Amino acid sequence: MTTELPEAERPPVGRGRLTAYAGLQVLLAVPMILLFVLWVVGGVLTIVWVGLAILVALVPVTRAVANLHRRMAGRVLGQRLPDPYRPLPDGGPMARLRVVVVDPMTWRDLGWLLVASTLGFALSLLVVLLLxxxxxxxxxxxxxxxxxxxxxxLDRFFLSYSRTERLEQRVQVLTETRADLVDHSAAELRRLERDLHDGAQARLVALSMSLGMAQEAFDEDPAKARQLVEDARETTATAIADLRSVVRGIHPPVLADRGLGGAVQALALDMAVPVDVEINLPGRPPAPVESAVYFGVAECLANIGKHSGAARAWVGLAHRDGRLRAVVGDDGCGGASPDAGTGMLGVMRRLAAFDGTMALSSPEGGPTIVTLEVPCDLSSPKTTPSSAPA
Known part of the structure; x- marks a missing residue:
């Protein structure tokens, strides 16, 4: 991704600094040739384990060199060239290597090593020699x-995606998130149908039967009719509670009334584990985003109560650089995984619909930290306190 900086924010790059960049690129040309050769050797030797070990060791070195040239190219061109690599998983070397291999930017880096150490080297060397x-x-x-x-x-061509490639990636992401959202919505509809059928509908059927029997017994046995009416009244209260529970599963009233901060504080108060809540939201996000983040935090807190064995937990909500960020952590046993159940997968699908992400860090022994991020703007200023312990 290439982001154009405003004219006033472009750092001034004088001829002296340009030549210093050129000199550094000349010095790095030999290590880059060596890196390319080692990549070729490692690829050939993948038939044995030593080749895989070489490739695993080369990845961070190659990306560090590429990132250095990315920063220099960005400063010269007055553009920001962010790190385009796919995030590496927390698993072992083989899992990380698998992600590296399928990352298109890995192969672009290899092509860049060859071109930058030849044609790019000639351009940089010419600048140094002219001075x-x-x-x-x-x-x-x-x-x-x-x-x-x-x-x-030349560096930008290899080290960042073009506009067409970014659009293709965006289309792919939207296609995947749309499919996930459709599946999630269908599952939610089935859940609501099941809850209504097994809960409120069953209560209302029982209510109708109780009132029918009360009507038949009203003349012959008033005491029995009175008892049936009392039973019907209790059934009505239970049916109302079931309907409220279903409504809360769609959009909790506390979320509409008090906003995301107040709703999260209410969740924390219901936890058996002490939860510290810190909120720094100078406004309210859009309602769909607010709902997605709320249910994400609710799922994280529910997992803490069920599985973590934690003595304390914490929740942080903040908005910075156009992104709403929620961090949920605990000091429990760790070892959490999004693949262990459908709850966290549902959270990921909810967030993906808004270009949001979920990051999980949960080593064995803890702590577990879940970070939810969604790009959005905030609306009106908040009226709730900035922080509150629970």
């Missing part, structure tokens, strides 16, 4: 910037 010779100093004065811009454009 080193007195007779070519005048040429360096005018040619340094165009040459380094050409080198930076």
């Amino acid at each position: 080193a010779a007195v007779v070519t100093w005048f040429i360096w004065w005018y040619a340094a910037a165009p040459l380094m811009q050409a080198r930076s454009v």
